[in-house]
């Protein structure tokens with residue numbers, strides 16, 4: 491078996507967990523027989539923008555460690571011009587594979603996983619790196635303001651600074667591409683493994699990850715399809731945190747009914763039209779858990795402004811631990 495050295499520490503490769511294009515994820519053992527996941531990214535063919543997107547993803551992952559246990563642990567990483575190694579906590583299984591192998595889901599397990607997913611996504615919305623920029627800008631602009639009375643030029647630059655920082659205010663991190671393959675089960679809880687920032691390096695079709703749902707439309711919110719202002723593949727600031735609520739709703743719909751709301755529509759164009767078509771009613775077959783039915787209906791509202799928020803979902807009666 492081959493071994494990997496990260497920051498001078500040697501790891502024995504047990505198996506490849508998945509791969510996509512130029513990124514691979516391995517299950518490895520350290521010298522004390524501790525299990526880890528190592529994500530390897532080959533940067534040789536990557537263009538500067540892709541390299542930047544990967545560095546950005548690592549910065550976010552590193553920064554968000556402190557806020558929630560529902561974010562995968564990143565223990566160390568090594569970045570050179572030709573590769574990236576990320577040493578992370580290893581999950582038992584990703585949620586996509588787990589869902590595919592399980593026909594029925596235990597209601598208590600589903601409720602617990604739902605809480606974990608909400609907490610993970612709330613963390614990236616709340617502590618998105620960009621909102622940290624805001625704090626920096628605001629504090630700096632305030633200090634300038636209280637220094638000796640500024641002449642017009644300084645006032646102008648403060649105004650620019652404030653506008654700029656307010657822009658950052660509304661844009662936390664929005665994943666905008668949430669799907670079950672973004673979550674892994676570690677012991678008994680779900681953890682988010684990526685934030686949809688690193689460019690989706692197109693997987694070669696032979697890759698195991700081809701069913702890791704790269705490029706699936708089944709979780710795409712209607713506003714992302716209607717959003718004409720953004721170039722393809724570029725998230726636009728119009729996609730709010732409510733877009734992630736729709737995607738989480740699709741994941742929970744799948745954990746409840748065994749399929750995503752539009753999964754039966756195989757033609758991709760027809761599927762896109764159905765997602766945005768208000769006359770295409772999503773079916774909600776009756777279930778025993780009325781609270782869960784309410785959660786699903788409120789997540790899968792096509793108008794993002796009328797859609798329930800993450801904070802409201804965390805306060806919803808479905809998460810109350812009655813019988």
Ligand SMILES: Cn1cc(Nc2nc(NC3CCCCC3)c3c(C#N)c[nH]c3n2)cn1
Nearest residue numbers: 508515527578579580581582583584683702
């Ligand atoms: C199937 N399977 C998954 C695990 N565990 C696991 N998979 C990870 N990525 C998988 C790569 C392929 C697609 C699904 C996610 C990561 C990870 C990253 N990135 C950080 N920790 C992880 N743990 C065990 N079996």
